[in-house]
Amino acid sequence: MSLKDTFCSSPWFHAKLSANGQLDYCRWATELDQDQYPENNIRNIDPTEYFQKTMSSIRQDFLDGKAVEKCHQCYAVDKHDKVSGRQRQLLKVGVTVDRFEKTLQSSPIRNELAYSSDNHGLTNYLPIDWQVDLGNHCNGACIYCGPQWSSKLAAEFKKIGFIDKIPDKPWTESPKLIDRFVNTLKKTKHLAYIHFLGGETVITPAFKTILQALIDNGISKTVSIGLTTNLTVWNQEIIDMLCEFKEVNLGMSVECFDPVNDYVRYPSKSDEVFKITQQWVDVGRQNNWLLQFRITPSCLTISKLLTVYDYAYDNEIAVESCNFMTDPSFLAPNVLPTELREPIIKQLEQWVDSKQIADSDNKIINTRHQAFAQQQIVQDAQSYINYLKNEPVINETGKMIDFLKKLEQSRGNKITDYLPEYDDYLRTAGY
Amino acid sequence: MTTISELLATKQSLTISVNGETYEHPLLEPVTIKIENGYQQTVIDDFEIKDWWGYMHDGDWYFNTKYPFYQWKHTITDQGWLFYQNS
Numbered sequence: 313m314s315l316k317d318t319f320c321s322s323p324w325f326h327a328k329l330s331a332n333g334q335l336d337y338c339r340w341a342t343e344l345d346q347d348q349y350p351e352n353n354i355r356n357i358d359p360t361e362y363f364q365k366t367m368s369s370i371r372q373d374f375l376d377g378k379a380v381e382k383c384h385q386c387y388a389v390d391k392h393d394k395v396s397g398r399q400r401q402l403l404k405v406g407v408t409v410d411r412f413e414k415t416l417q418s419s420p421i422r423n424e425l426a427y428s429s430d431n432h433g434l435t436n437y438l439p440i441d442w443q444v445d446l447g448n449h450c451n452g453a454c455i456y457c458g459p460q461w462s463s464k465l466a467a468e469f470k471k472i473g474f475i476d477k478i479p480d481k482p483w484t485e486s487p488k489l490i491d492r493f494v495n496t497l498k499k500t501k502h503l504a505y506i507h508f509l510g511g512e513t514v515i516t517p518a519f520k521t522i523l524q525a526l527i528d529n530g531i532s533k534t535v536s537i538g539l540t541t542n543l544t545v546w547n548q549e550i551i552d553m554l555c556e557f558k559e560v561n562l563g564m565s566v567e568c569f570d571p572v573n574d575y576v577r578y579p580s581k582s583d584e585v586f587k588i589t590q591q592w593v594d595v596g597r598q599n600n601w602l603l604q605f606r607i608t609p610s611c612l613t614i615s616k617l618l619t620v621y622d623y624a625y626d627n628e629i630a631v632e633s634c635n636f637m638t639d640p641s642f643l644a645p646n647v648l649p650t651e652l653r654e655p656i657i658k659q660l661e662q663w664v665d666s667k668q669i670a671d672s673d674n675k676i677i678n679t680r681h682q683a684f685a686q687q688q689i690v691q692d693a694q695s696y697i698n699y700l701k702n703e704p705v706i707n708e709t710g711k712m713i714d715f716l717k718k719l720e721q722s723r724g725n726k727i728t729d730y731l732p733e734y735d736d737y738l739r740t741a742g743y
Numbered sequence: 744m745t746t747i748s749e750l751l752a753t754k755q756s757l758t759i760s761v762n763g764e765t766y767e768h769p770l771l772e773p774v775t776i777k778i779e780n781g782y783q784q785t786v787i788d789d790f791e792i793k794d795w796w797g798y799m800h801d802g803d804w805y806f807n808t809k810y811p812f813y814q815w816k817h818t819i820t821d822q823g824w825l826f827y828q829n830s
Contacts, residue, residue: 315744325826375747404824406817413744414755414788417770418813420827422751429748440826504826678823 316412317390318379322401323371324421324428325504327363327439329354329493331447331460331511333483335362337370339443339507340397340634341382354483359496360438368433375429385635392702394695395677397634403677404441410675438496440504446518447482450511452542454577455719456610456643461511472718484518494525503531507538507561514539514547523553532556540565540606542577543585543592551595560601563632564592567607568616569623572730576612578723593627602682605631609696610643611712612731615656617696618663621689625667628685631692636699642708642715645700649709652737653700660697664690709741717743757812760786773815776806787812 320338328336333354336343352362373380379387389396390409399409407415416422428435450462459466459479466478483489497503506526513519519539526532537554538561554560566585567573573582596603605624609617624631637644648656669690676688716727728735728743744750755770762783768774776785782794782804796819797806808815817825 315747315750319747377745377747403817403822404826406814406822406825411788411813413750413753414757414770415813416747416750417753417755418811420814420825425747426751429746429751502827504824678821681821681823683821 313379313387315377316409317387318377318383319374319412319416320380320383320386320398320401321405321407321419321421322398323367323374324424324435324437325404325439326401326441326443327359327367328443329359329445329483331445331482331484332480333489335359335366337367338383338397338401340386341380342385354489354492355486359493360499363439364435364437368428368435370433371428371435372433375425375433385638388638389635392636392695392698393675394636394692394699395675395679399677400679408677438500440500440502442497442506443509444493444506444522445482445509446484446511446513446516446522448479448511449516450542451515451544452512452577452580454608455612455716456576456608456637456640463511468719468722472722474718482518484516484522490518490521490525494522494529497526497531498529503535505536505538505561507540509540510542512542512545514541514545514550520550520553523550523556527553527556532558534558536561538563541592542580543588544580546588546591554601555599560596560599561604562592562596562601563604563606564589565606565608566620567609567613569619570616572613572616575725575727575730576610578725589623593629603629604679605629607631607633608637609633609645610637611645611647612643612727612734614645614648614696614700615652615659615731615733617693618659621663621693625686625689628682630679630682630685630688632679633692636703640715641706642711644706644708645696646703646706647708647712648700649705649737652734657697657700660693660700664693664697709737713738713741713743757788760784770813771811773810774806774808774812776804778804778806790816 323337328339330336335352335354350356352366386396386398405419405421407419424435424437448461448463448466450464453462453465453468457465459469459475469475470478508519510516536559537557540563542565567576569586571582574580593603605620607620620631667690669687676684676691679688720726728738756767757770759766759768761778774787780802785792792806797804814825
């Protein structure tokens, strides 16, 4: 792989704080085995030291042109012409893959790249772009989610026997650690963006605590924040606090506007989700927030993807999925056999053709700009066409069925009630 | 070119074309163009410069990026954040 295909600028301005307190270099990177690196936990290291010193080795790898193992998801996404996290992070410092050499030389971080090159990957910068995972406090139990992201799912998994113990308490339950993090933010010049994830952010007590701290310290006036919500709750007090911020990037998680969303994003109810979606869209429009749908297409929802694309296209709201699903692998869209993929590909191709958006060489990387939303949605649809056509079928239907049957015993539902068109496929495989 | 330090050490330039006449310009120096008697087609590294991105004065068309061209292009094409750091 060449430099333009491996390099990422993210470790010069971004860091991630996971629910268990683990610091990491990227929100898109594959997560480390957390227990293996306790020294990188906010309980044990100041975020400044972690960023400037500990992350030197990853910066050095990028400077040396190495393909970094933990970045394989971004490299896979690039392969299917979908917009990867790597490309988004490059763009934030003015670098594009199509003009890589010239845009990198012209980047505002050019001098700092040279400094790091001369100093074994060290930097004097601080992160100005954070992803902060608040914990697993959640009212939802999406089937592809995990106990570390959902307290409801954690309880259910323990009851079924999928896990032995529920996850440890998140870092956000310690007022001392919240202070440590907010103090890092306070001393960061040019702090630009903090993206919060839950659990469900809107009902997580620490979300309110941190928002209030950012407002009290005057940080809210100069910083953009992002959050992702599951469209099942409405909290006016939080919305009033969000209005205090310079800019809000609102990610609205949904898989489709079809009853199968209720099965996958259990126990949501699609009518209610649609109503709350409209409320968020309205408040977002009133406050000039950047709105996005955050989708996680799986083998159970990819055939209904157009319901989101249609709504988003008509309302000029971008649609973003971080990576192609790989975990759990048995729910990934590439589980689907060719005969089930074909009608989905055809449906997506017809939809793309109907939009008559000129095929442009200029890929939309800044997917959050409303003016580009429609073109971006078509681009996203095309990436799923490419994926379904080219990604080999993986033989994990049996695993999926074992998993679904155990969950269904707990929940009293049946996938074939939501996807009758999968009936033969699932039964042949042992459903 | 296999490392970023090699890339940064490589001398690069912009290719500027005004009404078909082409010349090179240092990559990191802001681009300044004056066209007498009004706008004519201007292209920088295959990117067409619209006449309204410059201004007219006494019948001549002026264009100035003020920043390195690719930083200017990032802004004019609405590419979102352009992070400047605090080293």
